Amino acid sequence: MTCSQLYDSTKNHNLMSEINFNNLLHAAMSANPTPIRWGIIGTGKIAQSFAECFQWVPQAQLCAVASRQEAQAQAFAAKYHIPAAFDNYQALAQSDDIDAVYIAAEHTQHYPATLLCLANKKAVLCEKPLAINALQVEKMIALAQNQQVYLMEALWTRFLPNFQKLQQLIADDAIGKIRHIQADFGFQALADPQSRLFNPALGGGALLDVGIYPLFLSLQLLGKPLRISAQALLTDQGVDAQTAITLEYAAQLATLTASIVCNQSIEANIYGEKGKIKLHFPFHTPLAKIELFKNWKTSQVIEVETVGNGYNYELQAATDDLLAGKVQNDLFSWQDSLQLMQVMDAVRQQIDLQYPPSVENM
Amino acid sequence: MTCSQLYDSTKNHNLMSEINFNNLLHAAMSANPTPIRWGIIGTGKIAQSFAECFQWVPQAQLCAVASRQEAQAQAFAAKYHIPAAFDNYQALAQSDDIDAVYIAAEHTQHYPATLLCLANKKAVLCEKPLAINALQVEKMIALAQNQQVYLMEALWTRFLPNFQKLQQLIADDAIGKIRHIQADFGFQALADPQSRLFNPALGGGALLDVGIYPLFLSLQLLGKPLRISAQALLTDQGVDAQTAITLEYAAQLATLTASIVCNQSIEANIYGEKGKIKLHFPFHTPLAKIELFKNWKTSQVIEVETVGNGYNYELQAATDDLLAGKVQNDLFSWQDSLQLMQVMDAVRQQIDLQYPPSVENM
Incomplete structure (x- = not known):
């Protein structure tokens, strides 16, 4: 079964109120016959909320999940009826069955996982903070720019x-x-x-x-x-x-x-x-x-x-951007993320908050 | 008519509920036959609240008021049945009919008016801020110490x-x-x-x-x-x-x-x-x-x-201190006032808040 087939068969049964869903989905599908296929990196609480929010975004399909703990990836996939479960991020980043990745692993993984996905031409919606420091953010943006691949920080508040x-x-x-x-x-x-x-x-x-x-x-x-x-x-x-x-x-x-x-x-x-x-x-x-x-x-x-659990608004925004062929979002741009991290860098310098070199790595 | 006579004749008629007042007053008077005679410098809103609070402090008598505007001193004295009204602070400071002065003039007057009163051996309860800077506060404390005269910052909250x-x-x-x-x-x-x-x-x-x-x-x-x-x-x-x-x-x-x-x-x-x-x-x-x-x-x-309008608690504290022969208060000491002003000096330095030399004078 392909991601699209599974998606159609399970989405409305398990994850959302069926009222109006089919109408919504059909309207969306006819406007955009090829929905955006998403993968998730991470299986924690926010990853779960994000998985649930797909029910409110008909143009988005949840097609894969990756965790370094194979059992967690499998359990997550089973719970949310996701066709593919990977026990490493690279396999997901290289999968031909997804277009975009939502990164919900711990903060220190945001930078390497984003680079991995962008290098593999996968669009990235990455949880906040986008990275640990502004130099990391600059490198992420540079790679997105060079690859002409979508990148956005998942600062959900912005889209509520x-x-x-x-x-x-x-x-x-x-x-x-x-x-x-x-x-x-x-x-x-x-x-x-x-x-x-x-x-x-x-x-x-x-x-x-x-x-x-x-x-x-x-x-x-x-x-x-x-x-x-x-x-x-x-x-x-x-x-x-x-x-x-x-x-x-x-x-x-x-x-x-x-x-x-x-x-x-x-x-x-x-x-x-x-x-x-x-x-x-x-x-x-x-x-x-x-x-x-x-x-x-x-x-x-x-x-x-408000409809949904809130995460649907950022998923909708990123999905709309991808369908429109954009590489960044108008409401929360690369510059917005960079500026936010630059301010956090300045705060960290003043409060002497230092992470190990492995965390600050660039 | 002396201050004590006028006080006895007017206090309970004009300024407080008569219930229990005579009992309270007599109890206080028999314990302390000589109440503390207060003067007020300033006639603004806080001076008025302070004048009203005497009704809840039987050991304290309001005997004089001073304002540089004679008409305001007269009006204030008439309103609160105060026997003496002065059109300058010095006359009040030198009056033989008062023991203590409450200073409620504008901030810039706190320092000179306090020095004037202390030099004339009048106890001082001075509105916050005690002065404009810590050097002024140090000089005020030094004079109170040398004269062995009472000084307290009227930080009413402390006594509530x-x-x-x-x-x-x-x-x-x-x-x-x-x-x-x-x-x-x-x-x-x-x-x-x-x-x-x-x-x-x-x-x-x-x-x-x-x-x-x-x-x-x-x-x-x-x-x-x-x-x-x-x-x-x-x-x-x-x-x-x-x-x-x-x-x-x-x-x-x-x-x-x-x-x-x-x-x-x-x-x-x-x-x-x-x-x-x-x-x-x-x-x-x-x-x-x-x-x-x-x-x-x-x-x-x-x-x-709580009884009274709140100002009665600081008046009570200062009056009790004076009856006990103290020169500073245990709950809000000279050191407390000095420390507070030192912190305000540090804040002012950081925010570059500068007053004219005449205000910072020492």
Whole structure:
């Protein structure tokens, strides 16, 4: 059975509400008779959410999965009815049955796995952070450019309807000129020094894992900061347990925090001259309620319609781009990813967050 | 009529509920037959709140007021039934009819007015910020020490029952070891460049006016920071419109903001290993509700009984100290004020907040 046949036979039975699915699929298929065939690298929690989101993107087919643990690849393939399971990334990258790869392995694999896929002319949608440092990102972009192959950082927030609505509200002058962005993302991880989050050899720490979201928000709304300052508490292993970042702009400040040892809020407040917008917990997800405080006093929840589990929006965007023959996305470009990583590099330098040479490798 | 006579005849008629007042007063008077006679320098909003708070402190009498605008001194004296009104600070400082002075003039007057009072052997309770810089504070303390005269910064929050309760909860391990303090104090002042808040010649800006409260909270709970970093946006006049401060401790961070152009929150969150305490808006006042999140999940509002308008607690503390013959307060000592101002000096240096030489004078 080919990927397309299996896809047709299983997709609507297992992974989505059948209501309207066939209509949607047929409409999409007739417009684009050749859907994009995707593979997934990694089998963790986010890989699973991503596998589930295919049900909302008719032009995308999930055709392969790869894990260095063969049993996990097999189990993942069985669970999501994926025709091909590989026990190494290279086999997936070289497969003729896929067009694009979603990379959801640990942070330290983003760089080598992306290079591997791009070298094999596979489009890449790679989880955030796109890499460990900006030089890695530059090399990834250079290879995508040279190969003329698609590359995008899977910063799902950028594609969510509530985030688009936020940008529209600001553009529509709902709160006047922005004066201050305050965004926090902290949670108390299990204090397991062996876990990925606390392990420098796996690119651990708060900044790359969750600090990226407050930074993303600020960069998206205010652009490149004029000055960056950061402070952190490092663990005994040397990763950042808690980080505070202030970005200075010409007429704005952004105060951002991240933590993996402390259940701070996961909220964002955008203060303007004549009101504020609050993105409720968890601010980076499709669940984030947008509350608009006009003239500071009256508040109003802005309703935004969302379908799917949220990952479908980035999958849809990448799939649409591929169908249109693009190599990067308009809403979250190579330059956006590079700038985000350059800011994280600057933060890391200030907080003395160093990873082993093997992790920083270029 | 002496101050004591007028006080007895008017206090209970005009300024407080008569219930229990006579009992309270008589009890206090029999324990301390000579109450402390207070004067007030300044007639603004805080001076008025302070005048009102005498009704809750039977051992304290309000006997004089001074303003450089004679009409304002007279109106203030009439409103609060104060026997003496002076059109200059010196006359009040030299009056034989008062023991102690509350200084509520603009920031730039705190230093000279305090020196004037101390030189005349009058005890001083001086509004925050105690002065413009730490060298001024050192000179004020040195004079109080030499004269053996009482001096205290009127940081009312320190004496409020909810603040005491907060400290007790932390001491009782309600949230475990503190990991992060986040406190914000921002409001949108009328954009009047002539107003005190925006005028460098009057010690304007967010830091000295409201940033002092988040700093105070952090210093009280965590002590002297190991490192201070600050960023700000300055107005065209050169005062700080918005300031972000990060304090680094051995195992904690404090992230603090202040603004006079932006209605941020006026809340504080104290994050611990096993929960958090939220001080609700407005966190520095007796109205601040204490909410305890045990194990992050269940929340509980801690009830705290408060009487008066809040200023009565600092008046009570200073009055008690004076009756006990002390020269400084145990809960908010000279060292506490000096440390707070030293941190503000460090912040100012980093954000390049400079006042005219006449304001920085020593």
